[in-house]
Amino acid sequence: MTTALASPPPGLPSPEAESRGFRRLEWRILRTRLAQGFALSRLRYALVIGLSVLLWFGLYYLVWDGFSFMKEKLELRLHEDLVQDIFNAFFFALFLMLIFSSGVILYGSLFRGGEVRCLLTMPIREERIFQHKFQHAVLLSSWGLILLGSPMLVAYGVVARAPWYYFAMVLPMLIAFVFIPAGIGAVLLLAVMYLFPRKRVHLLTLAIAVLLASAVWFFWSLLSRPDTDLFTPRWFLEMRQRLQLAQGSSLPNWWLSSGLLEAAGDTWSEGLMFLVLLIANALFFRELAGMFAARVYRTAYCEAAGLASPPARVQTGWFDRTLDRCLGFLSPPLRLIIVKDVRLFRRDPLQWSQFLVLLCLLLLYFTQVHPVTYVTHLSQWVNIVSFMNLSVVGLLMSTFTTRFVFPLVSLEGRRFWLLGLLPVKRESILWAKFLFSVGCLLAPCGLLILLSDWRLGVPAVLIVEHQWTSLLLCLGLSGIGVGLGARLPLITEQSPSRIAAGFGGTLNLVVSTLFIVLVLALSTAPFHIHVARQMALSYPLGDAVPVFQVAVRSWLIVGSLAGPAVSAVAALLPMWIGIRAFRRQEFH
């Protein structure tokens, strides 16, 4: 019951003509998007490009520094082996993630959504529809690899003084590599949807569980405390042992890393051989997936479309009742709106699952940091690492507010016929969202920082200061998210991710980042310097010590007052702007 069995109908286009038609379609859409983007969203495009360039060069510098350090400190053979291990591990992790992410993206684009529903009613080969969506999936799931992988590989080439053809091979190798896991992910998805359409949710859950367990195990094995001090030869050997898993010569990540290292080592023929090997496998998996799609895609689509969704019955649970009781001190409208928002958030796993994964990874990392790892050689690191952990948690919270809090007001757009007709002041709606956001941020933020501080064994004064800072960050980030969300809403858009990806979301992320930097610089940095001095750590201060002491003390006093002031302004000013805009907002 597949098209592959039927003879091609007369008068319909050849595969090449179909392919040309789709290429023209893609090009026209891309051209329009770019033209619109540069005409209407210049700031957004400039920010995205600027921040990407900044990130690229930041990563490049970090990796360049790391490779230079390794080249300087390690003997040549050990250095080469370690670089191969690092490349292997990095690309192995990406290989597994790309199989999964391309499968998930293809599930959304091949089995849900209006475009394929429209294309399947036209006389188009199933293989062509598949290839069209497959290329999108490859692009979507691999841009991160290019952004993260290319600075690392270029930095290595610069440090290793690689010949020109190494740099020429980097991009083709990365692109060819990406097609292999994407093709495997596509074949696995089609097989699941064709053979076990009714078990797809169970299998997806199982795959997520296996992936998470593998990630936890992999990170645990990497991050668990080594039996020796950092950066000693024994430490390097121990790390190499832990990376053995990713070194199989039949794995594409090994071909990629070997090909790159051979090219960097002046053996262009070996590099070229690995490039050809990668391209051949990329084409094989792409063709395999296309042929498989030609045979099973329509049947799998019809099976998936024919599955009855189980009725999603819900009832007020203990959580809602407890929350309602806990919020008893608030006015009923505020309380009801907060409970409604919590319910909506809880019942949409797509909303919180990615955040939960990030949170779990940080939790895992924080449980693994231990002062003993640092004290032997680099005791001042405890102070620095605790500060960096606080910064990372703050930045994670800013992505949370951009992704989840900023879209809250926009998402009410189409539902405003309900909220807008209730006897509730409009500003109450915004304050309810502000409190919802503070509540959602405060617990994970505070607990993560507490865990990190406890594991690192930082002084009590710093623990208190970090908790205070996390409160300031949560208040400010919530105010920025809700206020800007009300000032720059996209009321016709129903997808939170698209709202977050718009101009307002980008601005929210930038303002939030600046706010975090400011609060940390004003409120937290002087505490760390002060504590570091009290811990009698060495500073290359010389004669400047008295001046430095006065400066730190002044910074401490000014920062203690300015930090809360900045947080109050960040919370209240956007809220005030947002409330004014929200009062005037018309909902169509």
Add this chain to the structure above:
Amino acid sequence: MIEFDLVVRRFGPTVAVNGLALTIPPGELFALLGPNGAGKTTTIRMLVGLLQPNAGQVRVCGVDCSRNPREASSHLGYVPDEQYLYEKLSGRELLEFTGEMHGLDKAATRERIARETQRFDLAGFLDNLTETYSHGMRQRLVFAIALLHDPQVLVVDEPMVGLDPRSARVVKDLLRAEARAGKTVLMSTHTLAVAEEIADRIGILNRGQLDFLGTLAELRQELSAPHQALEHLFLELTNGHASPDAKELFP
């Protein structure tokens, strides 16, 4: 010609279409009616290749829609109830893409775009991005897309929703004209007055089965209500399955 040959389609334990046997010959405008959940959309989706029957066959111009969906869809023009348009393409670009996928050469595509532009009065907005179109404009463009390749069979799901009176008139005239030109037209609708006005035959689906198949006059005769409107007849035929509360609210 459209043929449903003892077609069964299940969704889990629910039988959405149960042994549907129906033939719609060329030159007929057939209205498929039924309450929500009766199986109309499932029937249409099997016809256009978005669902496959669990039993029986669906054929378009003699081509099995499950075995050879590509050829079957080349004979079909489909106007769905929820229209998907590429928002970043203009109406003309979308028509060109459709023509190309149906194997029309450039000259033929240009000629037919001009024909549909005139028929549906698209000239004022054809080169604008479809994201700027109103519902009526979108509906007219979708009709133009469905008819661009001169299909033998036209399938229309809820054609009147959101149309202003003038556009509704245009659509009704068009459907009649297509049937007069010898094409097979299948229209699924809740707008009973339209079915009453333009359909040659009516099929009333209820719980996956055809409760009635015939002309309006035959329906009146069957229910012994010679002067009643289709709305009254439809409610009488289908209300037996409604709950007592629903009957009270919607008698």
